[in-house]
Amino acid sequence: MKSKLILLIVSSLLISANIYAGGFQLNEHGAKAMALGGAFTAVANDPSAIYWNGAGLSQLSGTNIMIGTSLISPQSTFRGVAPDITKYRAKNLIFFPTHFFASHAFNKQWSIGLGFTTPFGLGTEWDNNWVGKYLAIKTTLMTFIVTPVVTFTPVKSLSLSVGFVYSFANVEITRKSQITNAELPYPFLAQDVFADLKGDDSFAYGFNAGIMVKPTDYLSIGASYHSEVKYDFKGTATTTGPAQVASELPNGDITAELTTPQNIAVGVAVDVTKQLKVSADYQFIGWKSYNTLDVNFTDPKFDDLKSPRNYKDSYIIRLGAGYQFNEQVTFMGGIYFDKNPVSTAYLNPTLPETDRIGLSFGLEGKIFDNLTVQGSYLFIRGKQITVNDSQEIYSEPSSTFNGTYNSTANILSLGFVLSL
Amino acid sequence: MKIKLIVSIFLSTLIFISCDDYSDLTPPVKDQMSGSANFSRYVALGNSLTAGYQSGTLYQSAQVYSYANLIAKQVSTSFEMPLISDPGLGGRMEIQSIDPFEIYTNPSSGVPININYIAPYNNLGVPGALTYDILFAKSSITCASYVLSSTPTPNPYFDVILRNSFLNLGTPLEQGLAQAPTFITLWIGNNDVLGYATSGGTSPAAPTPTANFQQLYGGIAQGLSQYVAQSHAGVVVANIPNVSAIPFFTTVGLQIAMNSGIPWSALPLGFVYQKAGESGMGSGSASQQDLLTGKTLVTLLGITYAPLLGQPTGKFYRDKHFPALPAGIDTTKPFGFHPQNPFPNAYVLDPDEITIANNAVTAFNSIIAGLATNFGFGLVDINSRFNQFRAADFGSGTVIDGITFRTFYVQGGLFSLDGVHPTNQGQAILANEFIKAINTKFGASIPFIDVSSIPGSLILHKMVQYKNGYPIIPPGVFDHLLF
Numbered sequence: 001m002k003s004k005l006i007l008l009i010v011s012s013l014l015i016s017a018n019i020y021a022g023g024f025q026l027n028e029h030g031a032k033a034m035a036l037g038g039a040f041t042a043v044a045n046d047p048s049a050i051y052w053n054g055a056g057l058s059q060l061s062g063t064n065i066m067i068g069t070s071l072i073s074p075q076s077t078f079r080g081v082a083p084d085i086t087k088y089r090a091k092n093l094i095f096f097p098t099h100f101f102a103s104h105a106f107n108k109q110w111s112i113g114l115g116f117t118t119p120f121g122l123g124t125e126w127d128n129n130w131v132g133k134y135l136a137i138k139t140t141l142m143t144f145i146v147t148p149v150v151t152f153t154p155v156k157s158l159s160l161s162v163g164f165v166y167s168f169a170n171v172e173i174t175r176k177s178q179i180t181n182a183e184l185p186y187p188f189l190a191q192d193v194f195a196d197l198k199g200d201d202s203f204a205y206g207f208n209a210g211i212m213v214k215p216t217d218y219l220s221i222g223a224s225y226h227s228e229v230k231y232d233f234k235g236t237a238t239t240t241g242p243a244q245v246a247s248e249l250p251n252g253d254i255t256a257e258l259t260t261p262q263n264i265a266v267g268v269a270v271d272v273t274k275q276l277k278v279s280a281d282y283q284f285i286g287w288k289s290y291n292t293l294d295v296n297f298t299d300p301k302f303d304d305l306k307s308p309r310n311y312k313d314s315y316i317i318r319l320g321a322g323y324q325f326n327e328q329v330t331f332m333g334g335i336y337f338d339k340n341p342v343s344t345a346y347l348n349p350t351l352p353e354t355d356r357i358g359l360s361f362g363l364e365g366k367i368f369d370n371l372t373v374q375g376s377y378l379f380i381r382g383k384q385i386t387v388n389d390s391q392e393i394y395s396e397p398s399s400t401f402n403g404t405y406n407s408t409a410n411i412l413s414l415g416f417v418l419s420l
Numbered sequence: 421m422k423i424k425l426i427v428s429i430f431l432s433t434l435i436f437i438s439c440d441d442y443s444d445l446t447p448p449v450k451d452q453m454s455g456s457a458n459f460s461r462y463v464a465l466g467n468s469l470t471a472g473y474q475s476g477t478l479y480q481s482a483q484v485y486s487y488a489n490l491i492a493k494q495v496s497t498s499f500e501m502p503l504i505s506d507p508g509l510g511g512r513m514e515i516q517s518i519d520p521f522e523i524y525t526n527p528s529s530g531v532p533i534n535i536n537y538i539a540p541y542n543n544l545g546v547p548g549a550l551t552y553d554i555l556f557a558k559s560s561i562t563c564a565s566y567v568l569s570s571t572p573t574p575n576p577y578f579d580v581i582l583r584n585s586f587l588n589l590g591t592p593l594e595q596g597l598a599q600a601p602t603f604i605t606l607w608i609g610n611n612d613v614l615g616y617a618t619s620g621g622t623s624p625a626a627p628t629p630t631a632n633f634q635q636l637y638g639g640i641a642q643g644l645s646q647y648v649a650q651s652h653a654g655v656v657v658a659n660i661p662n663v664s665a666i667p668f669f670t671t672v673g674l675q676i677a678m679n680s681g682i683p684w685s686a687l688p689l690g691f692v693y694q695k696a697g698e699s700g701m702g703s704g705s706a707s708q709q710d711l712l713t714g715k716t717l718v719t720l721l722g723i724t725y726a727p728l729l730g731q732p733t734g735k736f737y738r739d740k741h742f743p744a745l746p747a748g749i750d751t752t753k754p755f756g757f758h759p760q761n762p763f764p765n766a767y768v769l770d771p772d773e774i775t776i777a778n779n780a781v782t783a784f785n786s787i788i789a790g791l792a793t794n795f796g797f798g799l800v801d802i803n804s805r806f807n808q809f810r811a812a813d814f815g816s817g818t819v820i821d822g823i824t825f826r827t828f829y830v831q832g833g834l835f836s837l838d839g840v841h842p843t844n845q846g847q848a849i850l851a852n853e854f855i856k857a858i859n860t861k862f863g864a865s866i867p868f869i870d871v872s873s874i875p876g877s878l879i880l881h882k883m884v885q886y887k888n889g890y891p892i893i894p895p896g897v898f899d900h901l902l903f
Contacts, residue, residue: 083448083867178876183518188833188843188876192482238887244518246886256838398822399873404445 022349024141025261027316028070029099031374031413034087035362036320037334039265039279041322042222043408046374046417047101050115050210054149054161054223055212055267057103057111068415069098076124076352077203080403082388089217090124090349099415108113111151113163116141118144119226120169120260124350135177135190135394135401136350143169143231143260147208170200171258173350178396179245187396191242194248199235199256218271226263233258237297253298261286263323265412267318275325281318287311287341320362327340332376333361344387352380352405362413372417382407430482432555448867449495455864457654459495463542463601465554465592467611471546471581472847474836478547478577479508479530482836482877485844488543488605490851491858494866501543502581505530509580513837513880521830524881532580540587540595548575550611551628551636554592555643558584569624584733593640597647598608604644605854607658607800608726609637609788613780614663618840620766621773627780633894634787641791645759648795653807656798656857659785661806664717664777667829668839669769672718672726677711682729684708691729694765702762704770715771720829720839722767729756729763736764740757798861800854809834821872822850830878837878 027033030048033040040048044056046064103113120143126136149163156306174196178187202208213221233256239249239331263286269279288312296304320334338356347353363374382405424786426583435885452459464470464486471478472486480503506512507526534541546553550564552556557563559582560574577583582595589595596604612628628636644655663669676691677684686709691711695704707769718726725736732749745751752759769777785803792799809818809827817824823847826832829839834846842850848869853864 021628079445081870081873085445085447181518184831186833188830188845188877189515190875190877190879236785240887242880243886244515244880249886342694394874395873396822397871398874 024120025263026072026097026118026121026362028072028097028378028411029119030066030101030365031068031070031376031415032094032332032363032414033334034070034378034411035334035360035364035374036279036322037318037336038283038316038333039267039269039318039336040279041224041265041281041283041318042212042220043267043322044210044222044267045101047113048103048115048415049114049210050103050147050149050163051099051117052210053210053212053222053267054151054163055159055210055224056224057105057113057149057151057161058153058159058212060103060111061105062103063104063420064417065420066101066415066417067099068413069096070411070413071096072409072411074124074407074409076328076349076407078132078349078405079351080401081394081399082402082404085404086131088126088130090352091127093123093125095121095123097121104191107234109153111153113149113151115147116144116211117147117352118142119167122351124352126349129174133393134178134396134410135348135392136173136175138172139350140176141169141171141372143167143229145229151210157214158210158307159210161208162177162210164326165206165208165227166201167206167231169204169231169233171198171233171235173197177239180396181243182259189351193239193245193355195242195250196238197254198237198238199233199254201233204229204231220268220269221346222266222269223266226260228280228286229260231258231260241269249304250297252302254295255298257293259287259289260266269372276321276323278321279319281316281320283316285314285316285341289315297389299382308398309342309345309346311346312343314339328366331361332363334361338380340383340385343389344385345389347385347387347390347405348392348401349405351406352382352385352406352407354385354405356380356382359400370419372419374413374415374417376411376413378409378411378413380409380411382409429838431663436460444637447496448865451630452495452497454495454731455660455859457495457858457864457866459492459497461542461599461601462488462495462497462499462603462604462605463596463599464491464545464607465607466545466607467594468545468547469610469850470605470607471543471577472545473547474838474841474843475513476525476710476838477508477510477512478502478504479512480504480533481506481508482508482849483543485847485874486543487851487854488545488891490773490848490869491605491854491866492542494851494855494869497544500534500537500539502532502541503534503714504580505533509576511877514585514879515837516881518880519888520803526881531758534783535580535583535844539587540589540599541581544581544583544592544596545607546575546592548578548611549592549608550579550615551608551633551640553578554606554608554640555636556591556802558582559592574890581628581729589614593643600651602651604751605658605800606640606644606797607802608640608658609633609784612784613660613777614840616780617663617769617773618668618719620764620768621776622766623803627777630780630787633784637784637787641795641797644797652860653726654798654862655795656800656854656861657788657792657855658857659788659803660781661803662778662781662810664769665806665810665827665833667832668720669717670714670722670765670827671829671839672723673711673714673716675690676726677708678717679729683707689757689759689765692757692759693770695765696765699766700748703759704762704768706770710771715774717769717774718763721769722760722763725755725763725767726788730754732761734761734897746819775862791895794891798857801848801855802853804851805849817897821870823872825849843872844874846873 029051044053049056072095097118099117105111152159176192206229210224265283267281318336322332360378392401393403472483474482510529512526516522552564688706750760756763
């Protein structure tokens with residue numbers, strides 16, 4: 001018997017699955033790039049070029065190693081459910097995505113690089129008994145990539161790169177669910193069940209490519225492409241609940257597919273004076289790839305489901321400026337606008353999506369001739385977003401999650417570049 | 421210089437955008453005022469329905485969903501209640517198993533957790549209260565069940581809720597008015613007929629006489645009206661739903677009628693019950709059709725004995741510790757089918773008794789409506805609303821915010837496991853009826869409650885938690901075990 005209870009749990013899983021959404025693209029791949037607001041596609045002049053634009057490796061000589069990390073501290077609140085305005089605050093979590101890049105130039109024409117970073121990831125956690133507990137309690141997603149890149153510079157003003165992307169990822173979603181079944185088709189019981197869904201994929205792949213053109217000494221134009229990466233998550237659903245409904249709890253192996261979006265970035269960088277370099281990027285993110293999600297139970301006893309998510313393609317506009325104060329120190333600042341890829345109807349507390357503005361500043365300093373340190377601070381302000389057409393059901397069968405979200409994030413990045 | 425300028429613009433922008441929220445949202449009811457309804461101090465008078473009593477007892481997780489507290493939340497006013505920690509003051513009914521459906525009575529009890537609140541409670545609903553009690557009860561031994569009954573029974577809820585041993589502020593009405601309320605709801609009178617009906621017309625032997633009800637309710641209305649004259653407080657009163665139509669009465673008879681194991685055609689008298697008293701031949705009888713259509717009702721208490729129908733049994737008399745069998749009873753005769761072994765009087769509401777109960781409800785409701793009009797109180801027509809639910813029971817049900825409600829036991833969603841008191845969702849529907857009346861009477865615009873957002877309240881008895889079909893036992897639990 002395929003009970004309704006299972007449908008309820010699995011459909012909620014699908015709702016929760018928008019954790020993969022726009023804000024969960026992580027762009028923290030180097031403190032210098034962050035300091036410039038991420039307007040780095042046409043700059044790409046440190047080993048993090050392996051991620052931003054592989055063609056930029058042509059600007060580096062010898063062997064360079066870069067290691068860095070970011071401290072990400074997001075805050076989110078929800079006020080609702082409308083017309084109520086009670087404020088709920090997500091737990092303050094801190095994440096440390098770490099990156100490592102190494103490059104080597106054989107000659108003026110050929111370079112190679114190897115990078116490790118975290119292109120997508122998220123974590124949100126709300127109180128166990130908060131009003132949205134049937135939508136989200138704890139959600140985490142981490143994707144990691146290892147990417148080797150090769151760069152070719154046929155003529156001085158043109159560089160090209162191509163790279164392979166190997167990726168592994170894991171995801172965990174915990175939430176509660178109301179109990180309904182054939183006897184009680186509406187949630188009249190006081191108790192809930194608790195669902196924990198875990199999955200991972202140890203082999204997914206994609207590719208990237210880059211190009212950099214320098215028509216003159218003071219102008220640089222770059223473009224990069226990151227392909228979609230398709231993940232086949234395999235894992236288990238663990239559902240706990242009252243003994244009276246034990247036989248109906250969906251437990252066992254599950255699979256889910258997820259495709260992270262392709263990214264196309266185009267940038268330009270201009271040396272306004274000898275000291276001042278400004279850069280601008282336009283980044284296209286193909287979130288349309290995330291229009292539906294299928295979750296399958298291996299056990300045919302439980303229903304498989306498809307759920308529409310209807311994400312839209314999105315973009316980020318970035319501006320950055322660097323001022324070389326002296327031989328040792330460069331100050332930088334940046335700003336960007338990140339367009340929300342999801343309509344308010346599908347917004348949910350696993351990821352409080354919204355239009356975001358990022359403001360950053362930082363510096364790069366030479367400690368020794370062969371050692372550079374980079375540091376940056378990025379503040380992200382999410383536009384307050386009020387949902388009044390929600391399709392997200394926070395209490396069965398018809399209560400929709402209308403209310404007002406606010407989110408901010410503070411991000412500190414630190415990195416070292418060692419030139420051998 | 422340029423750098424300084426850029427940096428300072430940058431930092432001021434940062435400060436500007438980093439404040440937590442862009443704007444403050446306004447609550448739907450600001451300053452506890454809506455129209456001319458002022459909820460800055462709200463008092464609810466009533467009985468178990470007002471208290472938020474469910475599944476046989478009073479406990480916190482149900483009290484917070486009483487219609488009175490739900491109204492208070494909609495208008496954002498503070499509302500103190502005589503909270504009792506779960507599972508309540510004893511005897512909470514819980515679900516042992518869903519299929520087959522089995523009830524369990526929780527033997528543990530909770531404790532009052534707001535007993536030291538220094539003023540009278542905003543929720544003065546006292547389980548078991550009659551109309552008399554609003555005017556006269558001050559303690560467990562001055563309430564109607566003690567002073568007016570032939571078998572005086574103290575009602576401890578009066579001590580727990582009124583706390584006159586240290587507040588010394590008097591009756592529910594006195595305690596309510598002592599708070600100088602700006603808004604009062606009153607829902608009383610149900611027990612003036614319900615006690616008669618739930619005891620199968622035995623104890624008390626009649627509903628509160630209409631003349632007495634007129635006097636008592638009139639006294640309360642008078643008291644409220646005098647207070648309103650000097651305070652301009654708002655008052656709404658609610659009428660009484662048709663008590664014999666609640667699942668406490670409508671469940672068991674139907675099940676007996678639909679029991680395919682009963683040879684109805686071979687039973688000359690059909691279902692035989694004691695019409696009056698406990699001795700002598702059973703003089704009442706009901707056909708299968710009578711039970712099916714609710715012409716004769718069997719109470720939920722009768723469920724203990726319904727499975728014994730047709731058996732030669734005297735279990736009822738053994739259970740009730742009868743020293744000897746009453747005259748005229750022969751327990752070798754088929755139980756409930758033979759006049760000499762009739763179904764007990766206390767579990768049957770016969771057609772005459774139903775008429776008495778219904779007439780009482782009609783009379784009480786016309787008194788309530790008349791007084792409301794006279795004194796300018798708002799009237800919440802619970803009776804009509806309940807009749808609408810009843811009318812839709814055998815059709816498509818009543819759909820509210822996506823949930824289909826019926827008045828049926830358990831699966832209908834309106835009534836808790838005792839078959840008398842509403843569930844959380846039932847209370848939310850009641851609250852919306854009050855809000856509707858308040859909005860009309862006072863030109864208010866208090867938002868309605870989304871019933872779908874109210875959690876269910878039928879409690880599964882906590883046996884063992886299961887995962888993958890195995891009980892969950894954390895690792896290490898058995899480590900200290902000695903064999």
